[in-house]
Amino acid sequence: MELSAIMSPANYPEKSCSYSQTITLTNRRQIVQTRKLKYVRKASPSLKLPPVITDCDNAEVIGARERKGKEWIHFVGVGGCGLSALAMLALKQGYEVSGSDMTWSDAMDALQEAGARVYIGHSELNLRKNNGLVPDSLVVSSAIRGGNVEILHAESGGIPVYKRGAWLGRITKGYYLIAVSGSHGKIHVMSACVELLRSDKMSGFELYDIYQLRLILEGKTTTASMLAFVLNAMGDDLTAVIGARVPQLAERNIICGTGCNFVLEADEYDCCFLGVTPQIAVVTNVDWEHVDMFQDEEAVKTIFRKFIGQIRVGGHLILCGDSPVACSLVNKTGSGSALPVLRNDAFQISTYGISSCNDWHAVSISPNSCGGSDYQLLHKGLHIADISLQMPGVHNVLNSLAVIATISALSTDQKNFLSSIAYLKLHLQNFGGVSRRFERIGTVRGCHIYDDYAHHPTEIQAALQAARQRFPFQKLVVIFQPHTYSRLAALKDDFAIAFTNADRVVITEIYEARETNLWKINGRDLAISIVDPPSEFIPSLIQVLEMLVVHISKDPDHETVILTLGAGRHSDFYD
Incomplete structure (x- = not known):
């Protein structure tokens, strides 16, 4: 495995070198402590890759640890992308799973084939078996409104009912959580455009590229998918939940691993992402997208500030520095500009984007012969590598920058991270995208x-x-x-x-x-x-x-x- 060092310490074979370093971590009781970590690390046949800060000691990782009995979870609104992924993960982790929705979907086909009981229509009969047993928990989609017969029946019978955000908080507890968030940008012309127009690093750009270099992020789905794919390809036995199908993943929208890392597409809709406490949070951008949920852009910014406030002490925020709105969440000057004034005492901040103001940025972006994009990767002005993607568009360049910045944040040794860049490049190039994303x-x-x-x-x-x-x-x-x-x-x-x-x-x-x-x-x-x-x-x-x-x-x-x-x-x- 190429990224053996990202695996949980408990999962390393008894082979090769010992490693020790001082780390700061937060356990499930939110107690910050500093201690020495010693473990045996598997030797990689190709190179030594950076170890990653993870902690699974005494963690209550649901599904990744032995449980007493087999818990039955019923999912209300199971046909959608978000809840079907959680239902499939529960199946793979050993839960008994059932679910219902008003119309059938391909996701329900996959769940039924995997062993779940799925129903068309909502009824209290869906919550009873012939032996009289009822579900241990109900998980409810954000699309389900009050008055649902299954929710009412569960509440009257004392069955715990979880909204999606609360369930995410439960299943990610004890993992080293990497939460990828972000909404979609308005038509703001970014400072990156000015940067490019003034530079001599515009090889391969058509005029429409310049005028469309606004905040056009594909967003959290592709970023989370790309991150999960690359980490998995590099040998990380992670768990992941994605809000769309990824053809290159065996289970399409989930990875069910046994390691400590958990990559989550964290959705602001219905404030779902407030249920989790990430070690690393990625914010691609912030905008008033869900107009049925938030009154205006300021309401969206407020909820994102709360999300950022839930990053664990000693954690890391990965931020698109080309987004003035995203930067304003933590920019103490209030200017909303992508300047190196972003500071936080509780966690580190790294930025990415097209502008050279960012820690990680891209120059010389150009179309390649495969229909995708090539660019030069720079870190704080220093050339790191030439990156090639098979997916077109500046937005996918930004997605890949977010992935690179996140994997760098996972590393505790920048030199070893740089030595692994060839493998990172390869897997970025191999990523073919997400279903229904071009x-x-x-x-x-x-x-x-x-x-x-x-x-x-x-x-x-x-x-x-x-x-x-x-x-x-x-x-x-x-x-x-x-x-x-x-x-x-x-x-x-x-x-x-x-x-x-x-x-x-x-x-x-x-x-x-x-x-x-x-x-x-x-x-x-x-x-x-x-x-x-x-x-x-x-x-x-x-x-x-x-x-x-x-x-x-x-x-x-x-x-x-x-x-x-x-x-x-x-x-x-x-x-």
Whole structure:
């Protein structure tokens, strides 16, 4: 294993060198102590990699330690990405698992195949077995509202009911937790743009890259997935929970390991991430994304400040320094600028981004022959390595910088970290991305079909920038299904200017998700507000499919890229 030193000390084979150092840690009782750690480390056949600060002594790691009996957990709203991942992890850790949802999903297929009992519809009958037993705990999705019959039945019967955030706090207790958080940026032109315009390190950049170098992070899902993949590939026997499917992971959205490290995609929705206390927290950026949950951007900043405040003493904050809003969370000057004034007495802070003000930054970003991006990695102005990614877009460069900064923070020896950079580079290059993040669906008669989860104006800009990087001369047709009435009502003007890199835009009816239309808004309103490029409103995905069949048949020799965007059920469209 290449990253044997990241494994739990208890899991090292009785082989090779001894190692000792002084570390500061916080145990489950939140008592800070300093002690000498001695353990036997497995010898790597390739190189000596940096040991990582972890502590599993006397930890109550649910699923990673022996339990008395087999606990039954029932998940309410199990069909979604977030809760289905937690249900699958519970199965792999030895729990008895059941779950329910109002509609069937692919995730429920996987859970049923793995041994869970899953039900369509919510009923108190789902909480009873023939032998009279009931669940030991209920875990409830953030999408489930009050008055749910299963929740009411559990509460009346004295069954503990956990919201998703509280359950995350329970299952991550005792692990060395790396929590990756972040929402999506508004259309702020960053200081990084000015930095690049003044520099001579712009090789390979098209003009649209410069103007789109805003805070266009793909965000926590890709960053968490990339981090989990790279650590796992380097030999870390970690546990991970991701809010999307990762094709290169055996279990798609989880890793069930026996080591001490836990990589978690930490979601601010419903304040879920306030249930955890990370050793390392990553904040990609901060913005008013969940308009149905937070009143304004200031409310979002308040909740992120609380999250940062939960970093364990002696821990580490990894922050995108190109985001003024993210920097303002800890910037004591209040200026919101990415300057080296970020200080905190309780934990360390490292920044990453395009600007040279950051600890970790990228220069000479350029498209590569694989359709991805190459760049030079610098740390505090010193060249470290040349990085190559198979995923396009500046946002993925930023994601990889976050991963590099995090793995560096995991290391206790910077020299050994630098000696391992060749392996880190290799695994970053091998990472193929996340399902529904600029995912290639196929090619039909010269039409390249891609799908992306983008449902926020900034995400859309990032997806289109990536598409233009990979297909600079082809016609780009975008099909967008808006997600929730509240988001479209609040951000309609931002959506209207987010499609400028497309040649044609089709807007469908809104995917309502958990909402009713109190705003009296529909997809046609957005289509009308888009001035450039040409746009039209086609209500149903079936009608869109019929339009595409005609389009492809009419001009089979002309190369076209079709990109579907949105957080709805596009799998039905492709089926």
